[in-house]
Every structure is written in C-alpha cells, then in structure tokens.
Amino acid sequence: MQIKLLAVLGVLGSLNFPAAQAQDAFENTKISSQRLNESVYMLTGMGGNIGVSAGEDGILIIDDQYAPLADKIAVAIGDISKAKMKYVVNTHYHGDHTGSNAYFSEIQNTTIFAHENVRSRLQADKEVKASALPVVTFADGITFHFNGETIKVSHMPAGHTDSDSVIWFEKANVLHAGDLFFEGRFPYIDLDGGGTVAGYINNVQSLIAMVNDDTQIIPGHGKLATKADYQMTLNMLVETAEYVKTKKAQGVSLGDLTKAGLGDKWKSWSWQFINEEKWISTLYKGQ
Numbered sequence: 001m002q003i004k005l006l007a008v009l010g011v012l013g014s015l016n017f018p019a020a021q022a023q024d025a026f027e028n029t030k031i032s033s034q035r036l037n038e039s040v041y042m043l044t045g046m047g048g049n050i051g052v053s054a055g056e057d058g059i060l061i062i063d064d065q066y067a068p069l070a071d072k073i074a075v076a077i078g079d080i081s082k083a084k085m086k087y088v089v090n091t092h093y094h095g096d097h098t099g100s101n102a103y104f105s106e107i108q109n110t111t112i113f114a115h116e117n118v119r120s121r122l123q124a125d126k127e128v129k130a131s132a133l134p135v136v137t138f139a140d141g142i143t144f145h146f147n148g149e150t151i152k153v154s155h156m157p158a159g160h161t162d163s164d165s166v167i168w169f170e171k172a173n174v175l176h177a178g179d180l181f182f183e184g185r186f187p188y189i190d191l192d193g194g195g196t197v198a199g200y201i202n203n204v205q206s207l208i209a210m211v212n213d214d215t216q217i218i219p220g221h222g223k224l225a226t227k228a229d230y231q232m233t234l235n236m237l238v239e240t241a242e243y244v245k246t247k248k249a250q251g252v253s254l255g256d257l258t259k260a261g262l263g264d265k266w267k268s269w270s271w272q273f274i275n276e277e278k279w280i281s282t283l284y285k286g287q
Helices: 002-012 019-028 067-080 101-107 116-123 197-210 227-249 254-260 264-269 276-285
Strands: 032-035 040-044 050-055 058-062 085-089 111-115 136-138 141-146 149-155 165-169 174-182 216-221
Touching: 019 067, 032 067, 040 067, 050 067, 050 141, 050 165, 058 067, 058 141, 067 101, 085 101, 101 111, 111 116, 116 136, 136 141, 174 197, 174 227, 197 227, 216 227, 227 254, 227 264, 227 276, 254 276, 264 276
Parallel strands: 058 085, 085 111, 111 136, 174 216
Antiparallel strands: 032 040, 040 050, 050 058, 141 149, 149 165, 165 174
C-alpha cells in the first residue's frame, strides 16, 4: 500500500531508503511509555502515537503503529498492566496507525473499532489481512464506559483523511487528536484519501475550542502537547494556507511558489516526510 510505504520511508528520512535498513530501524525502535493520569498513558515509537487506557476493566489502545513493532508494543503495554487487552480504536486508516491490528486481533483476540471508512479503505487494500479490519464500525462516534472513564470517540469531517476520529478522555481531560495534530511540524493531508486543507483547518479550530489550558493532547505525531501548542499549529495552518491561496489566485505557479518558499518563520516546521516543498504543494493543490 503506497500510503504505508511513504509513511515508513518518510519517517526514515529518505524515499529511497533500503528495505534492509528500514527493518533495522524497526528493530532499533524503542517503545516509550508516558503516564498521563492514573489510567491513561501515551506510547511513542515509530509511527502514530498510541493512547492507552489501563485499569480493572482491561486495556483499550488507540492506534497501533507498524506491524513489525507489534511485539514491542505488546511488551510495553504489559509493563503498564497485565490486564486483558480488549479494544483497539483506530483514528484513521493509515498503516502507521493500523499496522498491528492483525496482531492484536489474532494473538490477543482484541476487538477493533473505527469509523466505517477505515474498514472500507483497509478492505480495498489487498495487502491487508481480514483480521486487521475493524469489526465494529460507526458513522458518527461511539462511547466507552471503561476503567472509570467516559471515553468518547468522535468522527470528524474530512480533514487529514475521510476516516478521521478523535478520542476524548473526559475525566482525565486528555484528547487524542490522531493525525489532525502533527506537533511542531507540517502535517500530512492525504488529498487522495479524502483529506482537505479547509477541512483540516476547520477540524483543528473545532478541537481547540473544546479543550482548555489543562488538557493534555496526544498528537498523531510529536510530543505530548497543550492547547497553546495546538494553537501554534493552527496559526501556522491558517497563515501558510492563506499565503499560498493568495499567490495562487495571483497566478503564481506551483514551481515558482516552491522556489520562493514560505520564509524563515516556518523553516523549523519542515521534517523528513513533509518538508516545505511538499507542504506548499499540498496547500496549492488542496485549495
């Protein structure tokens, strides 16, 4: 699946990264755990950040990174709690968030939940095993009453993809924003996967409006964040999108705009997968 390949190679920093070295990167990846409150944790490794609810009712995780990391993820979860793994919630369909679905379904008999478009898009990929597909799907959202928490899963309008969901831990005041938040970096908006620039910005505005200064935000990629961090991302989105939109309306070509760049203000937002050139191209083609 192209999305999976690009995501892996983007993280590794080269579109021509040898497969053997990619495997070495997986082998060298460490899954780190950060406790956010008595039952909520954040796991980082390679791929989308994982949210964890662990307690007497069992374990629920949000996203599960790449398939080669499944064993390491399971060990990291086991270090948090020996309770039974019960549920996986996918924030969207990309392989760096759904790659270990089959492992948890087959090995730990875990039930996978996701928006209906996640199942549709994974099912259309011949490389995805049937056991990796969500077995419970929803159109608008679903609520878990689990480990003393009210965990609200809400589908968002097309933004990063057409399958995005965010997860709100009501008691803990924790938001898992999935890939509607790339902390401190240009985001990937999957235009071929139903994503839209305007929708992405609108979703970020909506999410910022629902959190407060004490909210802990798990981004799809990057470190644990705050409302202020998310506001910085929104400022970048609005300013760069308006700049590119204006230049495009003036007849500036994509090539000339790419050469000119966005200025020094946003240099630090470039990263291996979405550098300035790719971000300008997304904004230019997506609005």
